[in-house]
Amino acid sequence: MKGAAIRRTQNMGEALAKKVLLIGWDAADWKVATPLLEQGLMPALDDFINHGVMGNLATLQPILSPMLWNSIATGKRADKHGIHGFTEPDPNSGGVRPVTSTSRKVKAIWNILTQRGYKPHVLGWFAGHPAEPINGISVSDLYPLATKPHDKPWPLPPSAVHPENLRDTLAELRMHPAEVDPSGILPFVPQAAKVNQKEDKRLSIIAKLLAENCSIHNAATWILQTQPWDFMAVYYNAIDHFCHGFMPFHPPRMEGIPEDQYELYKGVVSGAYRFHDMMLHTLLQLAGPETTVILCSDHGFHPDHLRPRGIPDEPAGPAVQHRRFGIICMKGTGIKQDARIYGATLLDITPTILTVMGLPVGQDMDGRVMVQAFEEPPAIERIPSWEEVPGECGMHPADLQVDAESADAVLKQFAALGYIAPTDDQKKAVEIALRESKYNLARAYMDKGEPSQALPMFVELYKEQPYQTRFAQHLAQCYFSLRRIEDAKRILTESMNRPLETPEQEQGSARRALPLPEAQAGVAPATPEASMPRPWGDWMIGNIHFEEGKMDEALQCLLRAERSEPRFPDLHVRIGQTYLRLKRVDDAGRAFRKALEIDGDSPEAHLGLATASLRKKDNEQAVEEALAAVGLQHYLPMGHFCLGVGLARLGHFHRATLAFETALTILPGFMRARRWLIAINRRPGGDRTKAAHHRKLIAEMIQRRSVAFNT
Amino acid sequence: MITVVSGVPRSGTSLMMQMLVAGGLEPLTDGRRAADAGNPRGYFEWEKAKALPIDPGCIREAEGKVVKVVSTLLPSLPNTFDYRVIFMERALAEVVASQSAMIQRLGTQAPALPPEVMERALETHLKQVKAALRLRPEMRICWIGHRDVVQNAQRVCETLQQFLGSPLDLPAMAAHVDPSLYRQRQASDIDSIKQAQAFRRLA
Numbered sequence: 070m071k072g073a074a075i076r077r078t079q080n081m082g083e084a085l086a087k088k089v090l091l092i093g094w095d096a097a098d099w100k101v102a103t104p105l106l107e108q109g110l111m112p113a114l115d116d117f118i119n120h121g122v123m124g125n126l127a128t129l130q131p132i133l134s135p136m137l138w139n140s141i142a143t144g145k146r147a148d149k150h151g152i153h154g155f156t157e158p159d160p161n162s163g164g165v166r167p168v169t170s171t172s173r174k175v176k177a178i179w180n181i182l183t184q185r186g187y188k189p190h191v192l193g194w195f196a197g198h199p200a201e202p203i204n205g206i207s208v209s210d211l212y213p214l215a216t217k218p219h220d221k222p223w224p225l226p227p228s229a230v231h232p233e234n235l236r237d238t239l240a241e242l243r244m245h246p247a248e249v250d251p252s253g254i255l256p257f258v259p260q261a262a263k264v265n266q267k268e269d270k271r272l273s274i275i276a277k278l279l280a281e282n283c284s285i286h287n288a289a290t291w292i293l294q295t296q297p298w299d300f301m302a303v304y305y306n307a308i309d310h311f312c313h314g315f316m317p318f319h320p321p322r323m324e325g326i327p328e329d330q331y332e333l334y335k336g337v338v339s340g341a342y343r344f345h346d347m348m349l350h351t352l353l354q355l356a357g358p359e360t361t362v363i364l365c366s367d368h369g370f371h372p373d374h375l376r377p378r379g380i381p382d383e384p385a386g387p388a389v390q391h392r393r394f395g396i397i398c399m400k401g402t403g404i405k406q407d408a409r410i411y412g413a414t415l416l417d418i419t420p421t422i423l424t425v426m427g428l429p430v431g432q433d434m435d436g437r438v439m440v441q442a443f444e445e446p447p448a449i450e451r452i453p454s455w456e457e458v459p460g461e462c463g464m465h466p467a468d469l470q471v472d473a474e475s476a477d478a479v480l481k482q483f484a485a486l487g488y489i490a491p492t493d494d495q496k497k498a499v500e501i502a503l504r505e506s507k508y509n510l511a512r513a514y515m516d517k518g519e520p521s522q523a524l525p526m527f528v529e530l531y532k533e534q535p536y537q538t539r540f541a542q543h544l545a546q547c548y549f550s551l552r553r554i555e556d557a558k559r560i561l562t563e564s565m566n567r568p569l570e571t572p573e574q575e576q577g578s579a580r581r582a583l584p585l586p587e588a589q590a591g592v593a594p595a596t597p598e599a600s601m602p603r604p605w606g607d608w609m610i611g612n613i614h615f616e617e618g619k620m621d622e623a624l625q626c627l628l629r630a631e632r633s634e635p636r637f638p639d640l641h642v643r644i645g646q647t648y649l650r651l652k653r654v655d656d657a658g659r660a661f662r663k664a665l666e667i668d669g670d671s672p673e674a675h676l677g678l679a680t681a682s683l684r685k686k687d688n689e690q691a692v693e694e695a696l697a698a699v700g701l702q703h704y705l706p707m708g709h710f711c712l713g714v715g716l717a718r719l720g721h722f723h724r725a726t727l728a729f730e731t732a733l734t735i736l737p738g739f740m741r742a743r744r745w746l747i748a749i750n751r752r753p754g755g756d757r758t759k760a761a762h763h764r765k766l767i768a769e770m771i772q773r774r775s776v777a778f779n780t
Numbered sequence: 781m782i783t784v785v786s787g788v789p790r791s792g793t794s795l796m797m798q799m800l801v802a803g804g805l806e807p808l809t810d811g812r813r814a815a816d817a818g819n820p821r822g823y824f825e826w827e828k829a830k831a832l833p834i835d836p837g838c839i840r841e842a843e844g845k846v847v848k849v850v851s852t853l854l855p856s857l858p859n860t861f862d863y864r865v866i867f868m869e870r871a872l873a874e875v876v877a878s879q880s881a882m883i884q885r886l887g888t889q890a891p892a893l894p895p896e897v898m899e900r901a902l903e904t905h906l907k908q909v910k911a912a913l914r915l916r917p918e919m920r921i922c923w924i925g926h927r928d929v930v931q932n933a934q935r936v937c938e939t940l941q942q943f944l945g946s947p948l949d950l951p952a953m954a955a956h957v958d959p960s961l962y963r964q965r966q967a968s969d970i971d972s973i974k975q976a977q978a979f980r981r982l983a
Contacts, residue, residue: 486882
């Protein structure tokens, strides 16, 4: 299995790098890092981006880390990789446990590399327990957790490390929170002495996070120094945890945060970034110049005026603090230097690593190679699927994979027989885990653009708990996406007429403002009163009127929603789109700009401005806005289309052709893009054959639609 | 060293406990679950085992003894001890029939699943347990078929003696196996199931 001879097997192109190091910083965000870079407080990251490329990394919905990190490691969405949330039923205890590696259904990059005879290592990855038997070292996410006080034995959990013979060595490298002395805390909280630790436990939280991430870092640096390696993936969770705990204290001071608390904890988030910068410095030194390094995060974290004012009282509610753009940096042989890249998504990481290592990309992967990061476009080879490639890949045997519903049936049976005794809390935890998993999977299908797959799940969830507003909202949205407008209206009417009930039933309801897309919503604390405004309802009904072409009614509803919840950028985008349909282009422009004032990284708002600019024949502005839109979100066919129109009008026909072709790659049925390509190619000097080809495709599409319509 | 008797409920774990105790091993049991029609010779259970997921360290009480631990709880055993695990296997159709009969006797609430669905769920569960046990080097496993025990007790007792590496009272162990009891109970379980099915049809 080892050795270069085996590595050079079929389906292998020319490797661009000898080694690849993938570093994961959960929730890292340029909005926090950039000011620190400008102040010279993150020198390692500064040097990294000066010698490589950097950009935003678009995330997926729902923005939940276990799902996202497994998409990063597989290049596939959650419906394919099988990780659907934070917890799963534990077939051993009758309760729940953190989601495990045995629930992942497809190969991660380290499995593919194992299969090809490389030496990959993976540390701390989300859903990494039990450690997988790969051809390198696997350290699970349970490895760093201190389960006992420092003066008690602290054994590693079974299967936290592979191979087993490194268990003792790696166990010794762990750091216990009690080992973090005041000198470790002071860089985060300089006035730590003022904290009353009997009442305020936050210093111990900082110690815990530092210890856990130092443990992972110790193991990673030990491996880099002492073990042969071709690939390492190392994941640090601290930025996310520090942000969930301390972002409300990050400057500027938020309304409602007491002055003394702000003064104590205002430096914690910045401290976390600087701590990571120090660890990055060490990793880069140990990796050496011949290694291609990728640093990424799964999502961002609102650090500014978009910080939510409250957290929805529902499982995974804190995800409302997440921002939809994480970070990506990459450096190495053949990678551009000191350049920005646009349009990357976290699904692109694994395809890009495969290309860097000279391996083919699976056609069943949902991501693409980040070609824009390379000085010369790399040769990209493809195979139908890595899942079909036989051979040992270091995954757990299929027998270990957990079927949640089957496990639940066995547990209930054994409990009925009196052999196990799950508590009521455990039973409830299982019920919640199964329900949330279904909810998350349904949302992942919606994000993928497959509402028909999501529909039965949302129907079931709504039937079980109609009082959960989030289920009603998503079901209505799902019907809406399927153009089942009457069903969407029915659900909205039922939900808006439902009196608000008990606090428990009201979970995630009254406190919820506009949850679609959730990360953007400002969540106002409120008392459950039947008469309270429900802006999400106005927003959804406004969308329905919009789809029905009733623009005046749509505008009325949307403006009413705006009065209740003015901080939701997508609402302003929809208002702008409505004005466009009403031919009120200046009003539309104002609405789109309002959306951008709230969130400058809204691709939809940039797209709206591009459209408005095209209407006003301001083609240069249109091109600029369209570029901004597709730079933020590559999978935006309308953005590429507007870019093409603007460029064509400015006479840049070659670039316009590329833009239209990109739109068609994403959305092959996009007839207007084909018509523009026909027009461009019929011009003098154009390619008449291509024009004829597109004409033929349009004719075929029209015929197919006609047949479908008649049947 | 801890000797563990495991398997899914109604796979013959109580019978195996009786045999090992007759053979000379000291059981860890609290005697809380009394003998009944399902197990006329007693269950040999240890209530604390149910708390293993929360308090795995409690297994230290079983050092030098034999204890019954149901299959779902095996992975909760801490890796700080060495174990010899005797894992009982029985045809799943028989297991499901026997479990259903016992649930009826107990009057408890179980998932309303057709027997074949429960069989598949148990089959999956057993595959997972076996795969999980392969990752536990501190556990030595001896797989014993329930049918072998009933049909060839002497040979099974010899296998157990070899596996445990200590002399056992083999005749006393074998004497605890009563094939007629097994046949009677199997018939009674099937009758109970048929009655229940008939009742459900009427209802």
